[in-house]
Every structure is written in C-alpha cells, then in structure tokens.
Amino acid sequence: LLHVPPLQNLAAAREETEQVIYSTLENLFECTNVNPRDIGILVVNCSVFNPTPSLSAMxxxxxxxxxxxxxxNLGGMGCSAGIIAIDLAKDLLHVHKNTYALVISTENVTKNVYSGDNKSMMVTNCLFRLGGAAILLxxxxxxxxxxxxxxAYTVRTHTGADDKCFQCVQQEDDENGVTGVCLTKDVTFVAGKTVKANIRALAPLILPLSEKLLFFVSAIGAKVLKEKIKLYVPDFKLAIDHFCIHAGGRGVIDVLEKNLGLFPQDVEASRSTLHRFGNTSSSSVWYELAYIEAKG
Structure with a gap:
C-alpha cells in the first residue's frame, strides 16, 4: 500500500488494474511475436472489480x-475464474477456426482493502495480493x-447449489457498514469437497486402467459392505506429473494434499507461490506453473 490510509477510489483501482494487465500483455506479445489484431477471442476475468467500460473493453x-x-468479461467468479476462462476460450476455439484466444486473469486489491474490525473479513488483507497472467491459445x-x-481436458464442477459452498466466500458489509470479503471456516472443507467431486469427473479421462479397476472394485465393496471397506484413493501421480493447486491459503493446500494423497514435493509449487506472492486469486495457478518451469 502506497497511501495511509489506502486510496480506495475508482481511479486508483483502475490504475492498479491497468499496470498489471498492460505490462503482462506487452510482455506476451513481445515473447510470442503475435500481432494484437490477430486475436479473435478475448476473455478477461476479475472477480471484485468490474467497472464500466469493462476490463475487456479497456x-x-x-x-x-x-x-x-x-x-x-467474467466477474464475481472468485479464484476459479482463471480456469473457467480457459474452459470458455476452449469452447469458443471449437467454433471459430484458425484464430487466437487471449485469456487474462487478474484480481484487484485496491477496492477490497478491508478497514473494519471483523476478523473473518480481515483475513483477506493478509492473504490476497495483486497479480495477473495472460495466456494465449x-x-x-x-x-x-x-x-x-x-x-487436453477441462472439467468443471459447480457446487453452488449447496448453501455451505455458496456462502463460504462472500463480499458483504460488516455490522458497521464497511464492505469486505468474508471467508468462513467452511472454506477448507468446501475446497476439499469440491476437488473430490471434480476429481471423480476427471479421473476416468486420465487414470490408467489399473487404477480405474481398483477404484471401481473398492466402490462396489464399500457400497455392499457399508463402512467395512475404505474407498480406494487412486494414485493420480501415475497420470499427472505436476500439480498446480490454487494457493488459496495454507489450510486449503493442507486439505488438498491430504485428500489427494500427495507428498510435500507435489505441493511445493503451491506453497512457494503462496509464500512469495500471496493469494493472487485466479492467476495463482499460472504463477505455480512458472515455478515448475523454472525449477525444471
């Protein structure tokens, strides 16, 4: 923060977003040698800052x-919006041939610095940091x-019909009318539940036949014998070389590491990204991928 108290006006928020997006895109066009006018599809996502004109128009x-x-222009879709944007771009590329799709994922901190005293809403000041990434498809x-x-694949699982999932991260006013983002204690539980559901949909697409059979047998056994047989957790490392788990917080990473049966080295990119950059929301997985690429 460059000002105390922090500037939270629209001009400061727009300036922050412009700095992140413009520098990211200038670097992308320079590295790929692609003419901006060759871009046929543009998807921009930012959860909590959605001005008029839109960021995509900008x-x-x-x-x-x-x-x-x-x-x-995708708004209000939280930390998962970056992958949702990729999924949207993929579907559009199936329709529009011989073109480029540009996906921009960012988050704005300026408009969401919480100045109240509600502990559930103060957490975001400690976790979230500005960041951005641009992906060219x-x-x-x-x-x-x-x-x-x-x-290869994009698999989307929406758990918004569940009240606990819907309310775990919510932008709202506190008892004094100060706006902020509230993180409930259910965040880690919801993250684990959602990833399990997503993995169930993804597993048949990527797992080798041996792991599919083991999981199928254990599922049948667990259903017949109730709680006497523990459901087999497939070894996803047989199909996945690297894991980019959203750096949402230490608790979130811990839960996913346990639920997926991963080792510390499997979540190293996530923990390192969280330590160095904080939670950059929808762009965090691309920071993790850059970490993996740099490490080799």
Missing amino acids: VVNKFKLRSNIKSF SNNVRDRKRSKYRL
Missing part, C-alpha cells in the same frame, strides 16, 4: 484489437510446433 481500446473480436495448425502445451 484491453480492446489499449491494444486496438479488431472490431469483430469475440470479447467476454491457438487452434491454428501452424502454431503446433511452437506451442508450449496442448490443452
């Missing part, structure tokens, strides 16, 4: 993107050789 204006671009065959990765 990017179009700054980099003079073409007039027929498919532009989307292509469905053009010519880009196959120079692409870093191939997007």
Whole structure:
C-alpha cells in the first residue's frame, strides 16, 4: 500500500488494474511475436472489480484489437475464474477456426482493502495480493510446433447449489457498514469437497486402467459392505506429473494434499507461490506453473 490510509477510489483501482494487465500483455506479445489484431477471442476475468467500460473493453481500446473480436468479461467468479476462462476460450476455439484466444486473469486489491474490525473479513488483507497472467491459445495448425502445451481436458464442477459452498466466500458489509470479503471456516472443507467431486469427473479421462479397476472394485465393496471397506484413493501421480493447486491459503493446500494423497514435493509449487506472492486469486495457478518451469 502506497497511501495511509489506502486510496480506495475508482481511479486508483483502475490504475492498479491497468499496470498489471498492460505490462503482462506487452510482455506476451513481445515473447510470442503475435500481432494484437490477430486475436479473435478475448476473455478477461476479475472477480471484485468490474467497472464500466469493462476490463475487456479497456484491453480492446489499449491494444486496438479488431472490431469483430469475440470479447467476454467474467466477474464475481472468485479464484476459479482463471480456469473457467480457459474452459470458455476452449469452447469458443471449437467454433471459430484458425484464430487466437487471449485469456487474462487478474484480481484487484485496491477496492477490497478491508478497514473494519471483523476478523473473518480481515483475513483477506493478509492473504490476497495483486497479480495477473495472460495466456494465449491457438487452434491454428501452424502454431503446433511452437506451442508450449496442448490443452487436453477441462472439467468443471459447480457446487453452488449447496448453501455451505455458496456462502463460504462472500463480499458483504460488516455490522458497521464497511464492505469486505468474508471467508468462513467452511472454506477448507468446501475446497476439499469440491476437488473430490471434480476429481471423480476427471479421473476416468486420465487414470490408467489399473487404477480405474481398483477404484471401481473398492466402490462396489464399500457400497455392499457399508463402512467395512475404505474407498480406494487412486494414485493420480501415475497420470499427472505436476500439480498446480490454487494457493488459496495454507489450510486449503493442507486439505488438498491430504485428500489427494500427495507428498510435500507435489505441493511445493503451491506453497512457494503462496509464500512469495500471496493469494493472487485466479492467476495463482499460472504463477505455480512458472515455478515448475523454472525449477525444471
């Protein structure tokens, strides 16, 4: 924070977002040697800062993107919005051929510094930090050789129908009318529950046949014999080389490490990202991927 008390006006929030997004995109275009006017799809996500004009319109204006671009601005979707944006971009690339999709994930701290005394809302001041990432996707065959990765699967699991899940992270006013983001004690439980549901959907797509059979047998046994047989937890390390678990907080990482049967080295990228950058919300997984790439 550069000001005490902190500036929380719209101009300061917009300046923060511009600094993050513009510098990130300038670096991306320089590294990829892609002309901004070749971008056909744009998806920008920021959970708690959604001004008018939108952040996606801000990017179009700054980099003079073409007039027929498919532009989307995702708001209020929390820390998972970065992967949701990738999923949206993937679906759009199935429809629009030979083009680029640009995904920008960021979060704004300026407008969400909590100045009250509610402990559940003060936690966000300690955890969250500004950050951003830009990801360029292509469905053009010519880009196959120079692409870093191939997007194989995206699996989305929505648990918002459950009240506990819906209310675990909520922007609201405290008893004195001060606005902030409230994190309930259910956050770690909800994170573990949601990841389990997501893994159940993802597992059939990536696990080897041997692990699928073991899980199937244990599931049948557990159903027949009730609690006498413990449900088998598949060894996901047989299908996944690296794990980028959202750096939401130490408690969240601990729960997921335990539930997935991972070792400390499997969550090293998450813990290191949290320690160095804090919780950068939807962009955190890309910081973790950069850590893994740098480590080799």
